[in-house]
Amino acid sequence: LAHCDTADFNSVDVKPQITENYDGKSKIQLGDSEFYLDPEVFPHLKNYQGQTIISASGDTLLGGDDKCGISELMTFAEYLMEHPEEKHGEIKLAFTPDEEIGTGAEHFDVEEFGADFAYTVDGEAPGKLDWGTFSAAQFGLDIQGVNVHPAVAKGQMINAIQVGIDFHNQLPEHDRPEHTDGREGFFHLMNFDGTVDSAHMDYIIRDFERDGLERRKNLVKDIVKKMNDEFGTERIKLKTWDQYYNMADELEKHMEIVDLARDAYKAEGLTVNEDPVRGGTDGSQLTYMGLPCPNLFAGEENMHGRYEYTVLESMWKAVDVLRKINQLNVERNKK
Ligand SMILES: [Zn+2]
CATH class of the missing domain: 3.40.630.10 (Zn peptidases)
Incomplete structure (x- = not known):
């Protein structure tokens, strides 16, 4: 072929x-x-x-x-x-x-x-x-914010962009393409666009081990769940799918x-x-x-x-x- x-x-x-x-x-x-x-x-x-x-x-x-x-x-x-x-x-x-x-x-x-x-x-x-080869998965996050005038935002505004940043910062800092080589896997943020009102992020996950891929997917799920629990509503919608396996x-x-x-x-x-x-x-x-x-x-x-x-x-x-x-x-x- x-x-x-x-x-x-x-x-x-x-x-x-x-x-x-x-x-x-x-x-x-x-x-x-x-x-x-x-x-x-x-x-x-x-x-x-x-x-x-x-x-x-x-x-x-x-x-x-x-x-x-x-x-x-x-x-x-x-x-x-x-x-x-x-x-x-x-x-x-x-x-x-x-x-x-x-x-x-x-x-x-x-x-x-x-x-x-x-x-x-x-x-x-x-x-x-x-x-x-790597085992590979992809996920997307749809984040719903609450947009109010910044002058009266205290305690009310939920900035979807900031929610995305907070999510990203909970992923292991080392596990990015620019810090890894050899047999190390990573999370890679490929796309991030948004406004205060809503934001969207696309990531790929790579790992040589199949259970490593599952662990990474579970970490993402756990972070999203914890954040949604804190918001008291499903502000972050997560969609994950597998691409290929080692x-x-x-x-x-x-x-x-x-x-x-x-x-x-x-x-x-x-x-x-x-x-x-x-x-x-x-x-x-x-x-x-x-x-x-x-x-x-x-x-x-x-x-x-x-x-x-x-x-x-x-x-x-x-x-x-x-x-x-x-x-x-x-x-x-x-x-
Ligand atoms: Zn080729």
């Missing part, structure tokens, strides 16, 4: 530029813009000495996320069709929309697709293998699928990097819909902005990995 939508940074009129035999140290100007791919800013560029860098021209993203994945899958398919001697089971390709807004998998017909397992090809540098919890029952990818990476001489993803993938949902689905690298770097680039050699490596996965799978099924 690969996804055919791109992120929402300007993606109109993309003009890819190719830098062959990159020297690993100089800056690459993006088109004739004022923007450069600078190895001092993006040290991973140094890994690609002697290779072919494909970037955009300064005012758009490249869209390699996830056109890299699409190209690699199509090249893999082309290879198999041109080499009928290379044995394979039934292989299906799917290209999904709306991955970047997290709804790509929602309408995916797992039953009709009819695969035992799948991989998304939508990742970073060669060697990256994703089979652990696929690791489910994939641990199907480790042969992760092992197949690991073995293919190693056979291709790659060092396997399994750092968990501080986000979700289409596979997070698909895995829970019954299609176990880790994520393979596609060779994308600096995704979602003007500094996005990919590397031709990484893309070929992704095709080699797909072929190797197929070969190992054929061997495995012979046994």
